[in-house]
Amino acid sequence: MHIAFQNIQKSFGKNHVLKDISFSIKEGEICALLGENGAGKSTLMNILGGIHRPDAGSIYADGKEVRFTAPEQSIKLGISFIHQELNLINDLPIYENMFLERDYTKGFRRVPHQEMIQETKAIFERMQVDLDPRTLVKDLDSSYKQIIEICRAITMHASVIIMDEPTTSLTDSEIERVFSMMRHLRDQQVSIIFISHKLKEVIEVCDTYTVLRDGNLVSQGQVSDVTTKELARFMVGYDVRTDQLIQQRERGKEILRADKLTDAAAFSNVSFSVHQGEVVGFTGLLGDGRSELFQSIFGAHDISSGKLFLYGKEIHIHTTMDAIKHGIAYLPRNRKENAIIKDMDILENSAIASWKRHAKWGVIQHSIHKEKLEVFQKQLKIRMTNASNNILNLSGGNQQKIVLAKWLSTDPRILILDNPTQGVDVGAKEDMYDIILRLADKGVGIIILSSEANEILRLCNRTYVMYHGRLQGELKAEDMNEQAIMELATGGDAFI
Ligand SMILES: Nc1ncnc2c1ncn2[C@@H]1O[C@H](COP(=O)(O)OP(=O)(O)OP(=O)(O)O)[C@@H](O)[C@H]1O
Numbered sequence: 249m250h251i252a253f254q255n256i257q258k259s260f261g262k263n264h265v266l267k268d269i270s271f272s273i274k275e276g277e278i279c280a281l282l283g284e285n286g287a288g289k290s291t292l293m294n295i296l297g298g299i300h301r302p303d304a305g306s307i308y309a310d311g312k313e314v315r316f317t318a319p320e321q322s323i324k325l326g327i328s329f330i331h332q333e334l335n336l337i338n339d340l341p342i343y344e345n346m347f348l349e350r351d352y353t354k355g356f357r358r359v360p361h362q363e364m365i366q367e368t369k370a371i372f373e374r375m376q377v378d379l380d381p382r383t384l385v386k387d388l389d390s391s392y393k394q395i396i397e398i399c400r401a402i403t404m405h406a407s408v409i410i411m412d413e414p415t416t417s418l419t420d421s422e423i424e425r426v427f428s429m430m431r432h433l434r435d436q437q438v439s440i441i442f443i444s445h446k447l448k449e450v451i452e453v454c455d456t457y458t459v460l461r462d463g464n465l466v467s468q469g470q471v472s473d474v475t476t477k478e479l480a481r482f483m484v485g486y487d488v489r490t491d492q493l494i495q496q497r498e499r500g501k502e503i504l505r506a507d508k509l510t511d512a513a514a515f516s517n518v519s520f521s522v523h524q525g526e527v528v529g530f531t532g533l534l535g536d537g538r539s540e541l542f543q544s545i546f547g548a549h550d551i552s553s554g555k556l557f558l559y560g561k562e563i564h565i566h567t568t569m570d571a572i573k574h575g576i577a578y579l580p581r582n583r584k585e586n587a588i589i590k591d592m593d594i595l596e597n598s599a600i601a602s603w604k605r606h607a608k609w610g611v612i613q614h615s616i617h618k619e620k621l622e623v624f625q626k627q628l629k630i631r632m633t634n635a636s637n638n639i640l641n642l643s644g645g646n647q648q649k650i651v652l653a654k655w656l657s658t659d660p661r662i663l664i665l666d667n668p669t670q671g672v673d674v675g676a677k678e679d680m681y682d683i684i685l686r687l688a689d690k691g692v693g694i695i696i697l698s699s700e701a702n703e704i705l706r707l708c709n710r711t712y713v714m715y716h717g718r719l720q721g722e723l724k725a726e727d728m729n730e731q732a733i734m735e736l737a738t739g740g741d742a743f744i
């Protein structure tokens with residue numbers, strides 16, 4: 249379907265988000281929609297998806313003006329939306345989620361469950377997803393949830409698919425599968441709008457690009473004519489650095505040591521250590537167990553055997569409060585489900601992990617938290633109008649920055665960052681890296697869990713690579729490269 253936006257304007261209060269946006273997407277085209285955090289990408293797509301109404305301007309579908317007053321109308325026209333924040337019902341099995349936005353009836357009869365299961369199985373086979381459709385969604389890791397959302401959009405037989413950062417928690421091999429599906433859909437004349445902050449992906453899979461900045465469309469063209477560097481410059485307005493950031497520091501005292509940690513289901517026999525001033529990576533493929541490992545260390549799950557030492561003394565962590573008391577901070581892999589509290593405002597979300605720390609005689613010190621937030625707002629360039637607004641009014645990337653601010657406010661000794669730059673734009677990523685490196689300079693031990701090889705290669709003094717819940721190997725900075733990591737991540741030995 250051919251979609252055209254014409255002179256679209258949208259404000260939230262005084263925040264003039266989209267000033268005058270006009271562009272179009274052809275049938276059978278994959279168009280990248282790019283821009284900094286808060287540039288208005290999701291807002292524009294929410295207008296196409298019938299969630300928001302524009303203040304001015306029109307949308308045309310195959311030349312005919314459409315005005316949506318509810319998401320159902322957009323869906324009915326054949327527009328399917330994979331939202332930036334996951335949109336599945338946890339208490340239902342996968343197959344029912346696959347049919348959520350669809351008509352459950354066929355003629356006069358309801359689609360039987362068996363049929364839904366079969367159809368789900370068929371798409372999983374095509375996407376090489378190894379899951380039982382009857383599994384409850386709440387038992388799945390966020391990466392699998394993302395894959396299910398993508399599969400759902402595909403089975404809806406839409407003629408336009410909006411993908412708002414569909415790959416934030418996927419690893420390279422899943423991303424490749426998603427891309428091959430996208431190409432297949434393009435061949436069937438489906439139009440796809442693809443939003444991502446991973447510019448390598450944009451170059452790989454998109455045909456055209458459109459860049460928003462400060463409410464305006466600033467650049468547009470064929471992807472084959474540009475490099476990632478140029479796209480980054482269009483987005484932020486300056487050249488974004490891409491160099492190595494690893495700093496050789498004197499290795500300080502050992503802070504954290506794990507000895508043969510085991511949790512029957514997710515990981516076994518994991519031993520590692522982190523010293524003061526080190527930036528240590530943990531990487532691997534989906535199902536490697538690294539997130540589960542650190543969730544357990546942080547007290548979210550019990551560990552079945554093994555020992556944990558802090559400055560050489562054994563510690564026992566049973567709850568996340570225990571972990572925070574020991575100076576451990578953990579920024580989780582999936583923001584919406586595990587990191588933000590949706591009923592709270594921005595200030596509360598940024599302060600919640602350090603309320604106790606700054607309290608005087610049991611009273612929360614709001615002024616201290618406000619000052620801290622202001623400092624982080626400057627350092628991380630958080631785009632927000634008012635700290636007392638609900639966190640959900642922030643764009644995805646800005647929510648992520650608030651979650652980082654929350655953990656930085658606890659002045660941790662060990663900072664565990666799981667997928668820290670999820671949804672963060674190319675410029676803001678560098679700001680985050682600077683903060684991480686400054687903390688390492690001060691002696692904080694930093695652990696970065698990431699599936700982006702580039703993030704590990706640019707930042708970490710050494711990295712552990714996991715495979716099916718085991719530590720497959722360890723690489724020092726001088727031996728790290730994409731190939732050596734991949735070799736270990738797929739169960740091989742590093743050839744170094
Ligand atoms: N429901 C809302 N109420 C108030 N303000 C909003 C709402 N939704 C978005 N905004 C504001 O609109 C601006 C654009 O947000 P949007 O989510 O469109 O950004 P984005 O380009 O998708 O960014 P990101 O890359 O971080 O996802 C932001 O300043 C955001 O705070």
Ligand SMILES: [Mg+2]
Pocket residue numbers: 289290291332412643644645
């Ligand atoms: Mg967004």
